[in-house]
Amino acid sequence: MGFPSGLTGADLATRAIVQAQKFGARIVSTCGVAALCVVDGQLAIRLADGSQEVARAVMISSGARYRTLPVKRWQEFEGAGIFHAATELEVSACGGPEVVVVGGQTQPDRPRYFWPAVRRMCVWLSGAVISRLECPDLVDRVLADPQIEVHSETEVVELAGTEVLEVVTLRD
16 A cells, blocks of 8 residues: 555554545544435435534444443543543543543553643553553553553542543542
């Protein structure tokens, strides 16, 4: 594909987003769809927030079912502080100096997306010990970084905020 040195999946996705936006695509992430219909010969999509978009083409990626935590107000903060991915798109939506990353057992490299953008990060690994994770070099970097707190055997017990998630309470 013309990348002789190779690319990470995240780099390829970022380039795809930039190129799509260059050609006028509007990308909406973590937004529910209420209806899809045809209006005057064009596709019309009504989003959960009530807004409507008309387009020649609509791409809906709906194949994933994300796990949630049994914490009050979880659904209220989805898309408003709770994100089910850790890509550059979510980093730009976080907009704050502190981030809590929940999980990461299968992809311990996810926190690296946040490093340049945050002042402090808390990584919570449910039932996992970070030393058992793959990528030992990355684990060493995470553990050595003074901006990152790593917790195992810790649970999220409360979420708080007004319109967006502002506080995550953890219990060890």
